[in-house]
Amino acid sequence: MAQPIANGQIMAAKTLTINGKHLSAEESATVLEAASEAGIEIPTLCRLEGLSEVGACRLCLVELTGSSKLLPACVTKVAEGMEVKTDTERLRRYRLMILELLFAERNHVCSVCVVNGLCDLQSLAQQLGITHVRFPYLYPKVSVDASHDRFVLDQNRCILCTRCVRVCDEIEGAHTWDVMGRGTNSRVITDLNEPWGSSETCTSCGKCVHVCPTGALFEKGRSVAEMQKRREFLPYLKLMREQRK
């Protein structure tokens, strides 16, 4: 059998089954990529094409035969003979729970949000059929940072996916964003937890705003349901940067 060739190098192919479907994938591929190639959809939230994978949100968890642990498909590499299940009762239950916990952890009020109807978190909740949240809301008292001339950070809506951190570091190269604290006290911060408006590293490029899956980052002056996020640029931008190296 002929081997797949990439960049002049011979790539090994792995054969595996996903939901009983036999398929093959390059050995460097993740389970998520192999599934996507085969037209099998796995829900994701922290993942964004063009950025590195971190497995932060755990929504892409899959079952692997022979493993009692659930594994995030976005950072699990394919292996020979792997048997993957992406849509079991257990997984559906966990995914719902993850989303409910996200909603319970901060103050998400869709009806008055700048991304109402345009939000990744909201559309995923609709897609997975969330009707209510079974966990007590934490109602944390968190801040809104509107010190930047053009953008606003509303911690009430942040799900700590770190898309902003990654795009700022990997694509823009500014590394203005980072994460501070632990557990439910974790917060995304600019520079050394200074007001965004006084950040010396921020280039005001706005990429973080557009990759943010929720209304946590938005353009100043936008009213409810008006913040359309544009992300198509990202894979191209990444390609250009890589070619320049």
Added chain:
Amino acid sequence: MLREIVIDPVTRIEGHSKITIQLDEQGEVQDAKFHVTQFRGFEKFCEGRPFTEMPSLTARTCGICPVSHLMASAQACDALLAVEIPPAAVKLRRIMNLAQLVQSHALSFFYLSSPDLLLGMDANPAKRNILGVNEAHPTLARDGIALRKFGQEVIALLGGKRIHPAWVVPGGVSEPLSGDKRERILAMIPNATALIERTLCWYKNVLEQFRDEIQAFGHFPSMFMALVTPTEAGHRPVQLEHYNGVLRFIGASGNIVADQIDPTLYQVYIAESVEPFSYLKSPYFKPNGYPGGIYRVGPLARLNVVDSCGTSKADRELTEFRSLVPGVILGSFHQHYARLIEILYGIERIEEILDEPDILDRHVRALAQPNRLEGIGVAEAPRGTLIHHYKIDEDGLIKWVNLIIATGHNSLAMNLSVRQVAQHYVKASRLEEGMLNRVEAVIRCYDPCLSCSTHALGRMPLHIQLLGHDGSVLDAVTRKQ
């Protein structure tokens, strides 16, 4: 086919409230109080939010009159931006505000009050609802539903949805009107006009049956306040103005107490008092003190303060309305009549505005950062004058909010009205159902929105207590949820 209709709660007002009636030693009514027992807290939890959220955030106060909050809030935000709003945007906002006036008035008159008016105050409570109206007078019920639908359709055509459209934004509106939508609204006008004219005709014929109620339902001298057209813009006579304009106060004899008041100076004329028995604040006319500064707002106030409505059919109706009694119309029962005239006015004005040449202008939004740190927006909600007042920090985050809701202005008047009805109808130490309903009905005249005015999501049972002179509860009637 098995059908189930659940009416829960059966009360016909919006929000949570109760009434207590105090008796003296002879068993006569000494005092009665209207208690609003819910609390919303919008003024507090808006603090810290970006001002651009305020129109939609405050609109969530209410599902009946969200548009009023959109109007007052957007104007307060316009004041923060300190820019001129494109004329087409102002006209489009006006249309939406009038559409809401029509739908909210239709809700109040047909859904909430027409059961009393058609079936009688003493009718069987099981039948005294919109379904009972539908049985007894299907045309009236259908006209009401159709008129409300007209208002809602206009709102949906402009803003994308019937309730809580996000279309009104600081600086204007988010989308211009299309020629197609304009035609669709215009096509609905003739039918809506015919329906309200038919209702007015019916109402004028039944009015005679309520001679006793007219005299006892909040019939007392007081001031009236409303927004009117400014005279410096060449508007004479002074006419109805629901979107912005200037404030006018008149006395019980029709004398003008204060006129052409810039509404941003409201604090000079209006102060708010708090009573321990209610979450509803009681605003009063500052120069006259509390509670002497009692005034009323709403449809009757608006028709009392203006020289004329400003549209031909409504003006003919106003002339007939004013011929009921000489001078200012003091009976709150006539809020119903005034509401119907305002529906007619609203439909006429929508048509007029739609015929203005620049109504389809694509420029409908002025963009700016905030240029002022304080902004006040005032509009006429269906129930009366609505005031939004915001202060922001340099970053555009809300620091302070004051909301004076239309229902609040009527707080003193509603209390006085409840007392008047109780004194007129409660003669023994036993509460009759018809008495309970009349006390409810006088509140309905004001069409209060208690959920709006106390800043709880909630069901609204009406709880009436009869207290002896020593404070003991002699009797209580509770409307079940």
